Amino acid sequence: MTLIKTKYNRRSFLKVSAASTGGLMIGFSWAVSCSPTPGAIEKAPPSDWFDINAFLSIADNGQVTIMSPNPEIGQNVKTSMPMVVAEELDVDWTNVIVKQAGLNTEAFTRQVAGGSQSIRKSWHGLRMAGATAKQMLVNAASQRWNVDPSTLTTAKGTITNANGDQLSYAEVASLAATLEVPVEVTLKDPKDFKIIGTDRGNVDMENIITGKPLFGIDTQREGMQYAVVLRPPAFGMKLKSFQDEAARKVKGVTDVVPFGDKIAVLATSTWAAMKGQKALDAEWQKAGSLEDTDYHDRTMLALLDKKSSEPRRKDGNATAQFKTADKVIERTYEAPFLPHNCLEPMNFFAHVTDENVELYGPIQTPERTRTRVAELLGRDKSEISIGLSRMGGGFGRRLYGDFVLEAAEISGKVKKPIQLLFTREDDMTAGIYRPGSKYKFKAALKEGQMTAYHLVGVGANMRNATRENNWPAATLDHYLVESHSLESNITTGAWRAPITNFLAYAEQSFIDEVAEELGQDPVQFRLGLFKRAKDNPVGKLEYDVDKFVNVIELAAEKSGWGQKQDGIYKGFSAYYSHNTYVAEVAELVLERNKPKVTKMTVAIDCGIVVNPIAAENQAIGGVIDGIGHALFGDFSFVNGQPQAKNFDRYRLIRMKEAPEVNIHFVKSQDDPTGLGEPTLPPAGGAVANAIYAATGKRLYKQPFTKQDVVFG
Amino acid sequence: MALFNLHINGEQREVDVDPDMPILWVLRDHLKLLGTKYGCGIAQCGACTVHLNGIAVRSCSLPVSSIGDSAITTIEGLSANADHALQEAWRKHDVPQCGYCQAGQIMNAASLLAQNPDPSEQDIENAMNGNICRCCTYNKIKAAIQTAAQNV
Known part of the structure; x- marks a missing residue:
């Protein structure tokens, strides 16, 4: 048990009269909410609810409503974050109803889905919310019995005194809601967890498998118009003029609304709006450079040879070491831009009136987006509400509120409720892409050792294309990392595991090649480098050597690394990102002389695993996503125009290509770290190294399937 | 616009829509059956899959005028009690x-x-x-x- 000071004050605990909230909460709870266990709620509907704090309320029948504050993009926070509250509250999970909170900056902090940080950053707050509420219920019971609270115990929503008498939380909820917030509360010892660490099904499962409206695209409002927008066809183009007669003649089209360099078509159905978009006759003109992929490649390769005036990190003198080395290995790795391709295309609902602005839909950053909408419309933030729908994927794309701003601007012009939808073509061509990037690695080898390491990174609009303090930093006396940026008018941004989604593959492929050159087993070579970081680290050390080594050894053990099997080729990779340690072993076979990935063995240390069944799902998804984009992810520009516009010309991994993935979590009592992203970065490197084992060919560019040396 | 009498999830539903409107948008925008999803519009992703006389089809690429008497089943009609x-x-x-x-x-x-x-x-x-x-x-x-x- 951990005694901890509460940070709550009376204001953060809403005391709400039963009469005023009862009806509202009931309406929510029984009409549109979700229960963790289907069919479990058979109690009579509650007549009174008592809001204990912003996270939860308890009904007079024992039902507990827990608010899930963070946006759900498929990372399972809507299930796993309330699990943490329920654990400390000590209630039966089958009595819990989860409700998605809208943006509420007074009640919640960091309502963001990004950086794999939801659980990590909220862990203490969620536990405190549950523990504080429990203490208030216990204090209420102690008043009822006139005993010291420390003599009482709790379990499954029931308080028991020394005589064995019991009171349910429901019986003391109304009294608890009037009590002072405790100054100190006790958190559970992780070994006493009953909900955390157990498999709990997705709270939205019933809605998902029965097709209930759940996503932003499903939003319906009285009088709502559907909006589809025509945007410039290329980066570097702007609107010159347009004719809308044909668009307005499309049956169902109600309005055509130009704004900026874009034109919105409003209609009574999505189909009519899409037809109207196609019927617009727009003329575009050049407003900036019209960039080609060839230009990006050429310019970035040139930048790799440029010396940086301010290295990202410099330990020792790598440059001098290269001059006296027995051998220098230099390799360059290249990555394309990539669209996110959330399966639910960008969309948002907006209703701008003179009184207020209602926004609803899938957004990973509601708070920042509200600020931008306020600026755009010249409105006070207090007039703007943002409701959060479940999101059909995010992968970083929904960090950017461009589509919310568009929806708000269109609705602001017509003063009607509108639902903006990107067609798939809009979604793929008006992207905020994973920037194209390139990396040049150099290693100095002398007397059987790697004595110096030099990495230069360059990416489109990347302030820093590297992760200079990641491994192998601290393992080498002479270590140099530099970064350059190519300025581009193509919009770029975060894409699942930003930077490391490609850098990890490049680094782990290079390390494999260095190990081979030194005649060492790739796993042993890595472990040897870690020894230096453990015993006598060079410069700043930003990772936990023991945890990193542990996952490497675990993946090696579970995959049978070193054991030869006929026709099966293995590749190793390990990477630390989002505070989580991951090692992966890829296995592949040759089918008609082409590599086919058959199995991935994955070891992960992400601290305490809150919901194992969902954590495993997330981890497997990251691995397959990483493999898919390494194999197939291909995207290019000609004259500023994306060349792939839909899934006929953009290949995503499908079931046939998805390998078996075996996940091994390190058992840990440390606070949880990230999981939405960290399994993706190592996947490409493990596959590339296995391809080398199978074919003797190294791959230096993604997508792999475009490299004729192996796949031709 | 034209009137169509559709057999959907065991019910008769009449809609007055553009004959070339894919059944996906008839379901979603006109009948408010929102479980069937839009993903690509060109039958490449399968998010819009429904049954036509029991056979899986991509509703994004199937004009309403081509349906005729065929029975459409959507996710909402897959089972009566979510127990498929x-x-x-x-x-x-x-x-x-x-x-x-x-x-x-x-x-x-x-x-x-x-x-x-x-x-x-x-x-x-x-x-x-x-x-x-x-x-x-x-x-x-x-x-x-x-x-x-x-x-x-």
């Missing part, structure tokens, strides 16, 4: 991540099982390869179909 063997298996395996593609996956799998109650792994892969899951829950989808096949 696939829905049970989806719960057991906790398949979804974001969940957006899952209605299409389930409808596609239901059509497979109706025609091939005991599919091999390869049969499943062949049948499901047209359905994209951007979160990559493929392995769980496959396992859930195998579980459902045992319980059909």
Whole structure:
């Protein structure tokens, strides 16, 4: 048990009269909410609810409503974050109803889905919310019995005194809601967890498998118009003029609304709006450079040879070491831009009136987006509400509120409720892409050792294309990392595991090649480098050597690394990102002389695993996503125009290509770290190294399937 | 606009829509059956899968005027009590991540099982390869179909 000071004050605990909230909460709870266990709620509907704090309320029948504050993009926070509250509250999970909170900056902090940080950053707050509420219920019971609270115990929503008498939380909820917030509360010892660490099904499962409206695209409002927008066809183009007669003649089209360099078509159905978009006759003109992929490649390769005036990190003198080395290995790795391709295309609902602005839909950053909408419309933030729908994927794309701003601007012009939808073509061509990037690695080898390491990174609009303090930093006396940026008018941004989604593959492929050159087993070579970081680290050390080594050894053990099997080729990779340690072993076979990935063995240390069944799902998804984009992810520009516009010309991994993935979590009592992203970065490197084992060919560019040396 | 009398989930529904409107948008925008999802509009991702006389089809590429008397089944009409063997298996395996593609996956799998109650792994892969899951829950989808096949 951990005694901890509460940070709550009376204001953060809403005391709400039963009469005023009862009806509202009931309406929510029984009409549109979700229960963790289907069919479990058979109690009579509650007549009174008592809001204990912003996270939860308890009904007079024992039902507990827990608010899930963070946006759900498929990372399972809507299930796993309330699990943490329920654990400390000590209630039966089958009595819990989860409700998605809208943006509420007074009640919640960091309502963001990004950086794999939801659980990590909220862990203490969620536990405190549950523990504080429990203490208030216990204090209420102690008043009822006139005993010291420390003599009482709790379990499954029931308080028991020394005589064995019991009171349910429901019986003391109304009294608890009037009590002072405790100054100190006790958190559970992780070994006493009953909900955390157990498999709990997705709270939205019933809605998902029965097709209930759940996503932003499903939003319906009285009088709502559907909006589809025509945007410039290329980066570097702007609107010159347009004719809308044909668009307005499309049956169902109600309005055509130009704004900026874009034109919105409003209609009574999505189909009519899409037809109207196609019927617009727009003329575009050049407003900036019209960039080609060839230009990006050429310019970035040139930048790799440029010396940086301010290295990202410099330990020792790598440059001098290269001059006296027995051998220098230099390799360059290249990555394309990539669209996110959330399966639910960008969309948002907006209703701008003179009184207020209602926004609803899938957004990973509601708070920042509200600020931008306020600026755009010249409105006070207090007039703007943002409701959060479940999101059909995010992968970083929904960090950017461009589509919310568009929806708000269109609705602001017509003063009607509108639902903006990107067609798939809009979604793929008006992207905020994973920037194209390139990396040049150099290693100095002398007397059987790697004595110096030099990495230069360059990416489109990347302030820093590297992760200079990641491994192998601290393992080498002479270590140099530099970064350059190519300025581009193509919009770029975060894409699942930003930077490391490609850098990890490049680094782990290079390390494999260095190990081979030194005649060492790739796993042993890595472990040897870690020894230096453990015993006598060079410069700043930003990772936990023991945890990193542990996952490497675990993946090696579970995959049978070193054991030869006929026709099966293995590749190793390990990477630390989002505070989580991951090692992966890829296995592949040759089918008609082409590599086919058959199995991935994955070891992960992400601290305490809150919901194992969902954590495993997330981890497997990251691995397959990483493999898919390494194999197939291909995207290019000609004259500023994306060349792939839909899934006929953009290949995503499908079931046939998805390998078996075996996940091994390190058992840990440390606070949880990230999981939405960290399994993706190592996947490409493990596959590339296995391809080398199978074919003797190294791959230096993604997508792999475009490299004729192996796949031709 | 034109009037169409559609058989959807065992009911007759009359709609007055553009004859070239894909059935996807008739379902979603006119009948407010929102479980069928838009993903690509060109029959490449499977998010919009419904049944036409029991066979999986891509509703985004099927004009309403081509439906005639055929019976349409959507995810909302797959089972009366959310108790189709696939829905049970989806719960057991906790398949979804974001969940957006899952209605299409389930409808596609239901059509497979109706025609091939005991599919091999390869049969499943062949049948499901047209359905994209951007979160990559493929392995769980496959396992859930195998579980459902045992319980059909």
